[in-house]
Amino acid sequence: MRESEERFRSLVRHASDIITVLEADGTIRFESPAVEKTLGYDSEEMVGKNIFDYIHPDDREEAFGVFSLIMDGPEELPPLQCRFRHADGYWKYLEAVGSNQLENPSVAGIVCNCRDITERKVLEEQIEHRAFHDSLTNLPNRTLFLDRLSHALTRVERRPKPIAVLFLDLDNFKVVNDSLGHEAGDQLLIELARRLQECLRPEDTAARFGGDEFAVLLDDLTYMSDVTKVVDRIVESLEAPFFLDETSREVFVTASIGVAGRLAEEGPKDLLRAADLAMYEAKGSGKARYAVFDPILERQVHERLELESDLQRALARGEIKVYYQPQARLDTEEIVGVEALARWENPERGMILPEKFIPLAEETGLIIPLGRYVLEEACRQLKVWHERHPRNPPLTMSVNLSTRQFRDPTLTGEVLNTLKETNLAPETLVLEITESAAVEDAKSAISMLETIRELGVKIAIDDFGKGYSSLSYLRRLPVDSVKIDRSMIERIETDAGDWAIVSSSIMLAHTLKLEAVAEGVESPGQARELRTLRCDTGQGYYWWKPGPAETIAALLTSQDEGSRSSGQPAGSGKI
Ligand code: C2E
Ligand code: MG
Ligand code: MG
Numbered sequence: 001m002r003e004s005e006e007r008f009r010s011l012v013r014h015a016s017d018i019i020t021v022l023e024a025d026g027t028i029r030f031e032s033p034a035v036e037k038t039l040g041y042d043s044e045e046m047v048g049k050n051i052f053d054y055i056h057p058d059d060r061e062e063a064f065g066v067f068s069l070i071m072d073g074p075e076e077l078p079p080l081q082c083r084f085r086h087a088d089g090y091w092k093y094l095e096a097v098g099s100n101q102l103e104n105p106s107v108a109g110i111v112c113n114c115r116d117i118t119e120r121k122v123l124e125e126q127i128e129h130r131a132f133h134d135s136l137t138n139l140p141n142r143t144l145f146l147d148r149l150s151h152a153l154t155r156v157e158r159r160p161k162p163i164a165v166l167f168l169d170l171d172n173f174k175v176v177n178d179s180l181g182h183e184a185g186d187q188l189l190i191e192l193a194r195r196l197q198e199c200l201r202p203e204d205t206a207a208r209f210g211g212d213e214f215a216v217l218l219d220d221l222t223y224m225s226d227v228t229k230v231v232d233r234i235v236e237s238l239e240a241p242f243f244l245d246e247t248s249r250e251v252f253v254t255a256s257i258g259v260a261g262r263l264a265e266e267g268p269k270d271l272l273r274a275a276d277l278a279m280y281e282a283k284g285s286g287k288a289r290y291a292v293f294d295p296i297l298e299r300q301v302h303e304r305l306e307l308e309s310d311l312q313r314a315l316a317r318g319e320i321k322v323y324y325q326p327q328a329r330l331d332t333e334e335i336v337g338v339e340a341l342a343r344w345e346n347p348e349r350g351m352i353l354p355e356k357f358i359p360l361a362e363e364t365g366l367i368i369p370l371g372r373y374v375l376e377e378a379c380r381q382l383k384v385w386h387e388r389h390p391r392n393p394p395l396t397m398s399v400n401l402s403t404r405q406f407r408d409p410t411l412t413g414e415v416l417n418t419l420k421e422t423n424l425a426p427e428t429l430v431l432e433i434t435e436s437a438a439v440e441d442a443k444s445a446i447s448m449l450e451t452i453r454e455l456g457v458k459i460a461i462d463d464f465g466k467g468y469s470s471l472s473y474l475r476r477l478p479v480d481s482v483k484i485d486r487s488m489i490e491r492i493e494t495d496a497g498d499w500a501i502v503s504s505s506i507m508l509a510h511t512l513k514l515e516a517v518a519e520g521v522e523s524p525g526q527a528r529e530l531r532t533l534r535c536d537t538g539q540g541y542y543w544w545k546p547g548p549a550e551t552i553a554a555l556l557t558s559q560d561e562g563s564r565s566s567g568q569p570a571g572s573g574k575i
Contacts, residue, residue, distance in 0.1 A: 040087030426456030486520025
């Protein structure tokens, strides 16, 4: 007996597991020396103390439970995991297996075997944290967000207090990422996450769903109207510039936010979808704003989604047509060029105008193949007109470029290819970019414009004076002509301010040796005013509406004939 006890003691002494023998009430009768390494106590000193005093208060109840099960019988129980206090005051995770040896006369106690599992536990927690959080911003991810949302919804059943979901998406994140690099993009997201959290109360959840998509759960609101206060706070917090030390640049961002309140009998996914739809609406109606979900909205969004998938097929089915609107010299009314304008002839909806589908094409990236098609078609058409209607100087073709096309690195290669394939003189092609696209990221815009001009192609600034009115800016842009926006031409006779802007735009253009083009001329009075201001060319319904190639060809023929019979350039041949 003594021999076996000796063997037992020596085994225990050298074991790395902690072996404890307890009395029926949890009093420690024996503690193996391994406890010192794991928990920092002297094993002798622990004898006589109660084991439960070492256990974390939150884990005690569970430990009692397991202990009483052990007391009930000798069968094996699954290990218990709980926190034990280290002598230095912090907590360690131990895994304990107990066996009831009260009936065994040589032990007469409960024998516990404890192993330190702190490292494993911490690792598990990290893995769990990672599974439910976004590694960049450390915000909860979609999974955790949905979990919290469904808890919130269950709670609403019991205690009806409003909850709301916001869906937030940055409007220009891609630009930041593409132009300043991913590290700068990451920094922006981290800072955005921080600002977002600052706008919320502790009971709210901000989550990142990936990319620049964030969702917010506003839980336990007093009034539904509090939602707009939070949204306003978020919008305001985004107004301050973001400093990205990677690039030491200041960046401004805006976001589109969709808002959805709790809807009757709907689950977390429906609520999220509603907020997502509302966000989509906010983006569609001009970005940097928020929209609140309502069922009518859903219909509109649905329509738009349909339009989007139709547009995808439209190109393949040849439903995209190119119309042309002539540009005339103001003094002689001779056609000097045309602008290519895309039209969508939808078999069910009829003719769809660009303002409806160009933004959609921009958003979805379809603008790239669509723009390529318009460019090729317009160049091919111009070549035909050059041959059939030779003029001196030859007719020009203006083609619109959206911001996304303008930023597309393959653009120059494509333009060059098209010129080669159609055998077109480069200086007869004019690419129109909007003032906002040129101003947004000025440095890269200028270098892009320079590259295009190296091909011999001309550049026009479209919609000049709309929004930015950056007269001073014009000096820095390598362009050939300025198209003054219709909104100012419209009031040129009635609004002194608009008259002044138009007049100084024309003067400035001439000083910079650029051509001035007036857009949207609708009345003889406007044309007269522009003539007095020495504007070079005009485009508008007063002369001609955009029309299909055949109509323009007929018009060119009639001008050709007119000039042959009179020896003078032709006057207007209105369509
Ligand atoms: P934009 O480049 O400023 O084109 C001029 C717009 O004004 C055209 O509208 C034209 O039909 C319209 N317009 C011309 N004269 C008058 C007038 O006297 N009165 C009025 N009320 N309107 C006039 P449209 O064809 O609907 O095109 C709208 C915009 O869509 C264009 O504005 C352009 O930014 C864009 N767009 C059109 N085609 C394309 C394309 O192929 N690619 C790209 N990226 N954008 C395009
Ligand atoms: Mg244009
Ligand atoms: Mg325009």
